[in-house]
Amino acid sequence: MAEIIQKDGTWVFDGDALRLTPGRDKNVGLLRKALGELVVPLRALAGISFEQGKKSGRLRLRLRDGACPLLQATGGRLTEPHDPYRLVVESDRYGVAEYVADEVRNALLLDQVPAGPVDAYLLPGPSVPLSVSAGDGTASFDGERVRLEWNWKTEDAKAAGGARTLPVTEITDVEWYPSAGLENGHLRFTVRGVPVKTPAKYDPNAVELWGFKKDPLMALVAAAVRARLPHPASAPGEAVRPPTDAPQAVAAGPAPSAAPAAPAEDGHDALLRRLRELGELRRDGVLTEEEFTLAKQAVLKRM
Known part of the structure; x- marks a missing residue:
């Protein structure tokens, strides 16, 4: 087990x-605090880096594209205090x-x-129900419906239509954009059959954001909704996949005869096989000598 405990957070x-x-x-962003603890499976990672500075350094995780609904909804636009993977x-x-x-x-x-x-x-979205007030409205999501309600700062033309469900x-x-410079941000929902032509200030399916403290929390709403939409890599019209641990429906009928199970590979033999594979990768030039040494040490620790 490897663990690092810092004022900014703990990684295990x-x-x-x-x-x-x-x-x-105090420097931990509001979004990270609201999101809470995250468990990132190894198969969701594309890499990790550590960058040293004069006074402090940064550990950064690089997730595989499409693995995290929060990153999918924010498109890499989270600033450092709010980035849970830093x-x-x-x-x-x-x-x-x-x-x-290492x-x-x-x-x-x-x-x-x-x-x-x-x-x-490969990661779940934020827990629901959740509700966030920022900019010109409040966005709430219960897992099935988004509700948008307006406040006294909302443009009259937008508020005249009342709350939206x-x-x-x-x-x-769904997309979340932070405000930048003179440009306001937004949380915007694209609804089937409704073209997006108007700025968020007038769009009844968007909350306009002005760069205040709670703006990043709107990204949680975006991520929770994104997690329940079809994955961008799925075929058009494909339903959202159930979680891998969810029970699957099975058609009634006689159960097919099971094929004989292959004998399980002994753990020690599997590690020896892995050492041979690492040696072949080094000989083929896929691994450097340093990478081979580190990987071999990790295998030997498991033996």
Whole structure:
């Protein structure tokens, strides 16, 4: 197990997943605090890096494209204090950060986790129900419907239509943009059959954001909805996949005869086979000498 505890948060890696817990420091963003603890399975990771600075460093996770609904909804636009996949590391813990990064890299190498995109979300969206008030309105989501309500700052033409209720089955897309410079941000829902032509200020299916403290929390609503929409890599019209641990319906009828099970490979033999594979990868030039040494050490620890 590899663990690093900082004021910014705590990361724990057990070989199968990284557990990310936000800290209580004043510099921890509101979104990270509201999101709470995240468990990132190893198969969702494309890589990890550690960058040293004069006063502090950064541990950063790189997730496989399409693995996280929050990243899908925000499109890489989360600023550093709100990014749950980044950890500020104090200078006296650089060695620990390097160790955590090495352990994750070794596990990715040993398990041969591909770095390419995925066709289903590997992390859940934020818990529902949730409700956030920011900008010119309040967005609430109960897992089935989005409700948009307006406040006294909403444009009259937009508020005149009253509160909006959008069934998730009618939503085809959702996006969150933070305000930047003189440009306001928004949380916008694309509804089937309704073209998006107007700015968020007048769009009844959008909340306009002005750059205040609670704006990033609207990204949680976007992520929760995104997690319940078809994955971008799925075929058009394909239904949202149930979680892998959900019970699956089975058609009635006689059960087919099971094929004889292959004998399970002994754990020790599997590790020896993996060592041989690593040696072949080194000979073929796929692994450098340093990568081979690190991977071999990780295998030997398991024996």
